[in-house]
Amino acid sequence: MKSVYDELRDLIVLGAYPAGRPVAEQELCDRLGVSRTPVREALRRLESDGLVRAARRGVTVVELGGKALLDAYLVRASLEALTADLAARRQRAGELSPASLDRLAEHADLADRATRQGDLLAGTRHNRAFHRCVAALADNPVAFGVLDRIWDQIVVSTRASLTAPGTPARPVRVDDEHRHLIAAITAGDPDAASAHARDHVLATAATLSDQPGGEPE
Template structure:
């Protein structure tokens, strides 16, 4: 058992929401493991910015408004980079038609779930769409940092999850990114990816909604 991934999953999937105190003993009993791997997992999660040390164990971190905005700004820059790199690889003939079709499928699933009002599935598929662009970029360092930022944003915005105010606009933004990558246009791909993340940040900041 990978205790780190198990505890991370409990946090990111909402079993332990933002602000929730968690003790080592509780995790040991839940996972059926000793304190040593739990302690190591919590150290890593603290480094990831998902928990902070408390009097007894840890507390799941909730980013304040400024920290959340900063996380989105970093995400915007990194997703611009991964979209640019993916488009460069497409221009060089390194992406297969199947991989591009898979990217479209992720966008389709995100749009379908959102329009059907399945917010949890919508968020999951939306994240998968962006993660897959990171995979197509073939830059593990960027994808690793993005994963950490996505985790922080997911945990901190779950409580305000409501029906998105702009489902059509979100899908249109996804399609623009896909089109630029498919055409092998790095500049357009980066610009569209950055604009999409910043638009999402603005909606969240202004209306308290995750889209």
Template sequence: MDVYDEVRGLIVLGTYPAGQPITELELCERLGVSRTPVREALRRLEGDGLVRAARRGVTVVELDAKALRDAYLVRACLEALTAESAARRQRDGELSPANLARLVEHADLADQATRQGDLVAGVRHNRVFHGYVATLADNPAASEVLVRIWDQITVSTRASLTAPARPVLVDDEHRQLIDAIAAGDPQRAAAHAREHVLSTMSVLTERGGET
């Protein structure tokens, strides 16, 4: 793992939460590296929208309400695209039964963690589930942008993480998406993916953490 990945992980996993300043010296000492790779990592992370330059080092970015809504709208479009592509590949015989079984497994893990009250694990498994849909779509450009948007959303909503009031509905939305992909129905898959993200966005201010 390079310095960029290490620093990104510290931010996304919450070691450095939104609003916290980070100095180059602190990262050098924590990671045991020189300032050059740390400076380059912070420059890349600024381009990713995760940090912004501050007087001493950088500060972890927290999206304001409009920026967060914008991020969700972009995510909705991209996840509709990846779901559509995954369903099309299923229709064309490019996905294997093992691919679909793995998608179901990711949904199971997300649902189990959420129902057990392990919110951090629930969010992590949710992200893996959605990320695997993107993997099945075989669209690296979309996947790359989604990773950046997911990072920004994760960092900006961590402080409002609470037990979801609609775990059954969230899981049902995941299952509908799986069914549409398994049926090889691109239009239905895209619609379910878009509606799921927009539903999450609509309750975000009251019930953070439902992804």
């Protein structure tokens, strides 16, 4: 059974409460069928996660923009470089199973297929699954947890941009970047894996100057 915190986090990340929207405590209590105490505790955690901020009668869903959003991408780039490095080191040490690498490739396949078919919401979901898989292969729970929180902030803050026109060649480059990262991890090459992961996220951050937000890739 999900906790009130998990339920509220899902509602925000999945878009039930869009960025910038104020949300009253009583509305959340009514929706979840719980009292104010667990809702307030959950909102305090979500505020520390950077997903909401206190408002007069509840909270407002945080929307990162400008420098704050770029900062989130820069931190993500550093952490994903670290997790890719660690995953490649584990592969070199013989600690990763062929099945785990197959799952990584499968997530990349699903992300590419959904994006090419124009289903950007599904593409974003599979993109995140791909990157979470890399982080899981690194076997560093601290990095995994911080990355998850940063991804939440980016997804919430860039959801509106998913319907904005993007560069047509970008989905092709995204898939190429994913494949290079998979190849480096599979080869057990930490330096190459780290560089590919960092460059991939920074390439996404570079699109922020071309359109509002930027699709998380």
